[in-house]
């Protein structure tokens with residue numbers, strides 16, 4: 001697909017013919033075949049406990065890049081000089097820039113492919129460098145300096161508009177001219193599996209004064225997030241055509257939201273406490289290079305929509321044009337009762353990265369259009385990704401239409417919003433003819449009661 005876009009270089013590590021000597025990487029349905037190689041940060045547990053390090057997921061194992069570096073396996077790569085992997089984050093790695101990270105990913109691919117004996121045939125080295133995922137815990141992959149959340153799905157924005165402004169145009173006048181966003185809170189971004197405590201907040205009933213208490217309308221938001229590799233100097237802009245060169249990779253995001261708090265507080269400056277108590281991300285960052293087979297332009301805008309201004313319009317046939325991401329996204333819910341009675345989590349919605357109106361290239365160009373500096377490890381999230389159909393809505397607010405049509409669970413329970421004990425799981429994967437299926441792992445979190 002991306003062969004049509006001259007600036008997307010052929011990527012040897014994506015060759016569908018490659019096989020790994022790590023057997024679980026070849027298993028049908030794995031999220032982490034050798035064509036994926038996402039980066040993350042892990043801790044060994046148990047007898048082998050050690051400092052956190054940067055690793056790559058391969059099948060059900062983690063390749064410890066810090067240990068590989070110690071064994072001289074990154075000679076003649078951009079990581080030769082210093083062990084960038086003996087860190088508790090991918091920030092130093094990302095700061096090398098996307099092109100150099102590509103070279104490192106190529107080396108990792110070579111080390112793991114079935115015909116490379118270096119690790120395959122050296123039991124002691126393999127033992128040092130390869131960690132079963134079951135013997136590790138995962139951390140947030142980056143030390144996130146800044147986090148920005150956009151609102152890039154027109155389906156989501158229009159649904160919310162229809163609910164709250166039934167008499168007007170569902171989209172506000174700026175929506176089709178610029179990627180709307182707000183500056184979020186980086187300190188409360190947590191890795192998948194971290195419990196989310198129901199927040200307190202100021203709640204305002206329609207016909208009574210505000211009160212303070214536990215949020216009653218707790219919601220999830222299905223999003224994808226983009227980690228920045230190399231940033232830009234303050235006072236300079238990132239051209240939309242250059243934006244893909246600044247992308248490290250993509251994760252799944254759940255932007256937990258307190259709808260009742262949000263409704264009262266958001267005027268006139270936008271979300272604040274409704275969004276700052278926890279944002280969950282998946283632990284493995286799938287590089288933009290791994291996504292190359294799954295990138296294409298977003299569908300043409302509907303007739304009558306304005307063309308983006310020139311600074312938001314990539315050159316035709318440029319890599320930046322091919323920033324639509326064919327990522328299949330799914331949301332699962334599991335209540336405490338379902339867990340007790342051994343029901344599987346139930347899928348409550350699904351959508352696609354192609355359901356966005358704006359690409360991350362446009363978001364980056366717009367974010368930096370003032371000269372605002374992005375830094376390695378900054379996170380830009382897409383906003384709730386909703387498709388056009390009713391079962392493609394990316395949050396409970398939309399899915400239940402403000403609680404009017406509750407979600408039915410197999411136990412007979414129903415949900416208008418999230419209850420204590422609910423575990424919400426977001427999954428994502430890419431698959432198509434002629435390419436190997438790759439996945440994102442999981443972005444999950446359980447709601448615990450307010451304190």
Ligand code: CA
Pocket residue numbers: 149150221223255383384
């Ligand atoms: Ca959001």
